[in-house]
Amino acid sequence: MTTDKKHLYNFSGGVGALPEKVIFDAQQAIKKIPGSNISALVVNHRSQLCRDILDETEQNIRTLLDVPNNYSILFLQGGASLQFTMIPMNLWIDKKCPVNYMVSGYWSTKAIKEAFKEGSNVKTIWNGEAQNFTKLPTPDEYNIDKNAAYVHYCSNETVEGLQFATPLETGDVTLVCDMSSDFLTRPVDVSKFGVIYVHAQKNIGAAGVTVVIIRNDLLDNIPDNVPTILDYRPHIKMQSIYNTPPIFAIYVVLLMTRWLLNDVNGLLNVADLSKRKAEAIYDVIDNSNNFYRGHAQKENRSLINVAFNLSSSELENKFIEDAKNVGIIGLEGHRSLGGIRASFYTSMPLEGALYLKNFMLNFQKNY
Ligand SMILES: Cc1ncc(COP(=O)(O)O)c(C=O)c1O
Incomplete structure (x- = not known):
C-alpha cells in the first residue's frame, strides 16, 4: 500500500480516531503524569492521584453535559455489551411488569437478546428489521407500556447509520439509552434519562472503560x-474503585474531556462540526446520481456514521483500496452489513470530511 504521507484520516467505526494532541499527551503520561512522578500505567487505584484523575474526569463530563446532581457517574469495565446485561439485572425489579425495547438496528438487537435472558416479559415496542434497518419510527408508530420497568433504545445505530434526533418521550417511564456512538457529540438533556451508558472507544477515549450515568x-x-x-451500588459507594479500574483508559477519557472543553469549547461546537462533517458526505451521496447509495432514509440519517453502498462489492473494494492509497482508512462497513461506512466521531476534523468528500467526487469521476 502506498499512502500519501501528508494525510492519514481514520474513519473507522469500531474504535474511533483520537486527536493528535490527546495521543501526544497520553504518550507523555506514559512516561510521567504532569505534576507527578509516576507513569499513568502504574497509578495505584487507592492513591490520591487515581482519585484526582477519576474526579476530574467525572467533573468534566458533568460540565460538558450539565449533568444534574441527582445522577451518579461511574467508570466500569465490560464494554457497552456488559450494560446490555446489567441494565435488566439492576432495573427490572418486578418481572410482572414488562421491559420495553426499541429494536432499531444491530446493537439494539443485541441488547434485547440479553433482556430475554433475565425474563420473558420483554416487549419490542418497534422493530425495523423488516425494512432492513433503514428507518426509525415516528412517535405515533410505537406505544410504551405505562407500567414498564424501563424503555431501552440506542440513540445512534453505529452499523446502519441511524440516529434519533431527540430522546424518546417516555413520560414517567424510565428511559435507558445506549449512547455509545454519539455520546458528547451534541448536548442532551440528561434529566430525561434514567440511565445513559457508553463505551469510550468511539467519541471519548480508548477501549477499556464504560461510562454509566445513572x-x-x-x-x-x-x-x-x-x-x-x-x-x-458497590461501584457508586466506592466511587468507581470497588475493584481496580482501568486507570490508563480513564486517563485518556480525562484528556479527551479536557480537549472537548478547552480546545473545542463544548458540545454546541461539537454538534455544529458533526453536522458539517456529515452533510459534506451526504451531499456527495445525494448528488451522485445513484453512484453512491445511502443506507438510511434521509430523515433518520446519522451525523456520526454514514453507511452507503456502491453498485457492486468489487467497486466497493476498489473504493476502499484507492482510499487507502491517499491516506483514508477505516471505511469498511460493519461485517454484518458490508458496504462502506465513514464514521465522524468527535476527533475527526472537518478537513477530514472534506478530504473524503473530495476523494469520493474524484472516484466517481474515474469510475
Ligand atoms: C451502539 C453500540 N452499542 C454497543 C456496542 C458494543 O460495545 P462494546 O464492544 O464496548 O461491548 C457497540 C460497538 O461498536 C455500539 O456501537
Missing part, C-alpha cells in the same frame, strides 16, 4: 441477588 433513585430497589460486581 439517576440515584433507581438504585433503591436493585435486587440483592445481583452479583456484586454487576450491581451498580
Whole structure:
C-alpha cells in the first residue's frame, strides 16, 4: 500500500480516531503524569492521584453535559455489551411488569437478546428489521407500556447509520439509552434519562472503560441477588474503585474531556462540526446520481456514521483500496452489513470530511 504521507484520516467505526494532541499527551503520561512522578500505567487505584484523575474526569463530563446532581457517574469495565446485561439485572425489579425495547438496528438487537435472558416479559415496542434497518419510527408508530420497568433504545445505530434526533418521550417511564456512538457529540438533556451508558472507544477515549450515568433513585430497589460486581451500588459507594479500574483508559477519557472543553469549547461546537462533517458526505451521496447509495432514509440519517453502498462489492473494494492509497482508512462497513461506512466521531476534523468528500467526487469521476 502506498499512502500519501501528508494525510492519514481514520474513519473507522469500531474504535474511533483520537486527536493528535490527546495521543501526544497520553504518550507523555506514559512516561510521567504532569505534576507527578509516576507513569499513568502504574497509578495505584487507592492513591490520591487515581482519585484526582477519576474526579476530574467525572467533573468534566458533568460540565460538558450539565449533568444534574441527582445522577451518579461511574467508570466500569465490560464494554457497552456488559450494560446490555446489567441494565435488566439492576432495573427490572418486578418481572410482572414488562421491559420495553426499541429494536432499531444491530446493537439494539443485541441488547434485547440479553433482556430475554433475565425474563420473558420483554416487549419490542418497534422493530425495523423488516425494512432492513433503514428507518426509525415516528412517535405515533410505537406505544410504551405505562407500567414498564424501563424503555431501552440506542440513540445512534453505529452499523446502519441511524440516529434519533431527540430522546424518546417516555413520560414517567424510565428511559435507558445506549449512547455509545454519539455520546458528547451534541448536548442532551440528561434529566430525561434514567440511565445513559457508553463505551469510550468511539467519541471519548480508548477501549477499556464504560461510562454509566445513572439517576440515584433507581438504585433503591436493585435486587440483592445481583452479583456484586454487576450491581451498580458497590461501584457508586466506592466511587468507581470497588475493584481496580482501568486507570490508563480513564486517563485518556480525562484528556479527551479536557480537549472537548478547552480546545473545542463544548458540545454546541461539537454538534455544529458533526453536522458539517456529515452533510459534506451526504451531499456527495445525494448528488451522485445513484453512484453512491445511502443506507438510511434521509430523515433518520446519522451525523456520526454514514453507511452507503456502491453498485457492486468489487467497486466497493476498489473504493476502499484507492482510499487507502491517499491516506483514508477505516471505511469498511460493519461485517454484518458490508458496504462502506465513514464514521465522524468527535476527533475527526472537518478537513477530514472534506478530504473524503473530495476523494469520493474524484472516484466517481474515474469510475
Ligand atoms: C451502539 C453500540 N452499542 C454497543 C456496542 C458494543 O460495545 P462494546 O464492544 O464496548 O461491548 C457497540 C460497538 O461498536 C455500539 O456501537
